[in-house]
Amino acid sequence: MTRSSVHEEGTRPGDAPRRPGGRPDADGDDVAGRPGGLRPGGRGRRALRWSATTLAVLILGTAGAGYLxxxxxxxNLVKGERSSGDSKARRTGANAAGQTPLNILLIGSDSRASDANVALGGSRDNRGNPPLGDVQMLIHLAADRESAAVVSIPRDTRVDIPQCTDPGSGKTYPAVNDIINTSLSRGGAGCTLATWENLTGVYIDHWMTIDFAGVVRMADAVGGVEVCVNQNVWDRPLPGVPGGSGLKLKAGSTEVxxxxxxxxxxxxxxxxxxxxRTRAQRMYMNSMIRTLRDQNVFTDTGRLTDLAEAATRSLQVSEEIGSVKKLYDLGMQLKTVPPDRITMTTLPTVEDPQNRNHLLPAGAGAERMWAMLRDDVSFDGKGGVRNAKKTADDDRAASKDPAAPDGEIGVLVRNATRSAALGPVGGRAGAIAQALVAKGFTRAAPDTTAAVAEERTVVRYPGAELQGDAQRVARALKIPLGSVKRxxxxSGVTLVVGADWREGTAYPKQAPPRAGDLPKDADALNxxxxxxxxxVYEPYRW
Known part of the structure; x- marks a missing residue:
């Protein structure tokens, strides 16, 4: 990636404050986490990338007259392939009004591919290394465009990264289980997008990235944003604690x-x-959004030009939105959401038992957030049940081609009960295959290959001629027709038993997610x- 950017974000609830005596990381920052624990990353530039990428999107909505x-x-715009990895996510169906949600993945990397980025990011010995996606945020714009949700995944979260092909070099990278920030180096932003899709089951429409230099351009273009501290702060090196951002402010509110x-x-x-630090970033972001909304840029040609120039020079985007008009249309959609209907969250995580410095998605809490995104349920609690008629959707999805007799339908059952937080449940493919045989599907058989991972159970089929057969299998097990996917x-009807069906032979009824029903550790901010x-931590007061 020639432009990547925003660094940081890889924090988690429960991280112990780092006190004097901590060890610095590769960039001179103190390593966060438990005493003696090495948390890779912690580079402060991630923070700015995190904010500036979203800022660029907002500006393109606010500064639509960039047609000048x-x-x-x-x-100015640099474009790339939307997806470069093996992904099975499908678009969410329209609601009763025919509207569909919009999902945008924002990525910030630690690229040091230019003098400007090296100067801003430090760590000169890393120049030329493949960039890592150290900040990753998904913006979900509701189908009715009345609310928006933002979910961040910490950079050190271990996930399944699918097979990806780098669109530039043509090199193909095999599937791997690794921390999510490495996905950017295994096929670019399109690989990170595919990784997110497989993890969440959410179809992602677009991606955007921004680099260190772009972050600075955006911060300069926006101008003053109000922040606040309760005590005088000076983030400086202390004995045994090198690094520090150099921030020095008096107590109270200041425009930075x-x-x-x-x-x-x-x-x-x-x-x-x-x-x-993540909380401070969100406070800045909220203040910045309000600042942009209050600015009268439409009547100030010079300011409008500066904002549009900075935004287009700072972003790299997926090719299907690679024009000013398309970005303007996207920005205008985002602009319609009032600030009080925007909810910013972090994925709930737990410590990785394989490496205390890494994280795993926190099982049920993580899946609840993904379900809310998949079903387009508002994070803020102000929305009701998604305005969609599931029965009607199922009817529209139903195949017009009749299914073969049950005994003639071949069904391969695959065990995909492994999740990021839990290992696979042994024998699941065999148990469900036996249950199908008992129901008359005598050609059902378990897949003997290694277990895979799927958050949700799905029935897959290769072509239209087998759609009716796949739906017949789903109905027999009371699996929603929305989970039947081409x-x-x-090569044939394949039942993939996901992490949502770890026991029993009757598919568990899934309670629909409720608006505002976020996990407590999502650290939501309105x-x-x-x-x-x-x-301010006491040693850094003055």
Whole structure:
């Protein structure tokens, strides 16, 4: 990636504040986490990338008159392939009004492919290394465009990364189980998108990335954004604790911009932990959104031009939105959501038993968030049940081609009960195959290959001629027809038993997710929240 960017985010609830005496990481930042524990990453630049990428999207909505330099701005944009990996996610069906949700993946990498990025990111010995996607956020815009949700995944979260092919070099990388930030180096942003799709089951429409230099451009273009601290803060090196962002503010509210905004977003020592740094980033983001909404850019041609110029020079985007007009349309959709209907969260995680410095999605809590996104249920609790008629959807999905007699339908049953947090349940394929045989599907048989991982049970079929057969199998087991998917990865009807069906031979009835029913450890922050100030860890007060 020639432009990647926003660094940080890889924090988690429960991280212990790092005190003087901690070890610095490769960039001179103190390593967060438990005493003696090495948390890879912790680079402050991630913070700025995290904010600036979303900022660029917002600006394109706010500064729609960027048509002033239409061709020039189009030339600024760098484009890439939407997906470069093996993904099975499918678009969410339309609601009763015919509307569909929109999902955008924002990626920030630690690329040091230019002098500017090396100067901003440090770690000169890493120049030329494949970039890592150290900040990854999914923006979900509801089908009715009345609410939005943002979910971040910490960079050190271990997940299944699918087979990906780098669109530039043509090199194919095999599937691997590794921390999610490595996906960017295994096929670019399109591989990170495919990784997210397989993890969440959510179809992602677009991706965007931004680099260190782009972050600085965006911070300068926006101007002053109000932040607040409860005590005087100076994030500086202390004995035994090198690094620090250099942020120095007096207690109370201050407008920061440019380099000072970068310092705010990089600061960790003075807050006491990575999880608190994440909170500071969100406070900045919320304030920035309100600032942009209050600015009268439509009547200020010079300001409008500066914002549009910075945005198009700072972003790399997936090719299907690779024009100013398409980005403008996208930005206008995002702009319609009021701040009080924007909910920012972090994926609930648990410690990885294989490596205490890594994380795993927190089982039921993580799946609840993914289900809310898949079913387009609002995070803020102000929306009701998704305005869709599931029965009607199932009727529309039903095949017009009749199924073969049960005894003539070949069914391969695959065990995919392994999840990021839990190992596979042995014997599941055999147990469900036997249950199918008992129901008259005498040609059902278990797949003897290694267990795979799927969060949700799905019935796959290769072509239209087998759609009716696949749906007949689903009905026999009371699996929703929405879970019957066409796929080129199978040669016949294949029942993939997911992590949502770890026991029993009757498919468990899935309670629909409720609006606002977020896990407690999602650390949700409302976009309209004001008046919050950061507490400063005592050694960094002055």
């Amino acid at each position: 330099y239409y061709e020039h701005l189009n030339d 911009e440019g380099e000072q905004a970068l310092q705010w977003l990089r600061t960790r020592h003075a807050w006491g932990s990575d999880v608190l 796929s080129s990865d199978v 976009g309209a929240e004001t008046g919050r100030c950061m507490d």
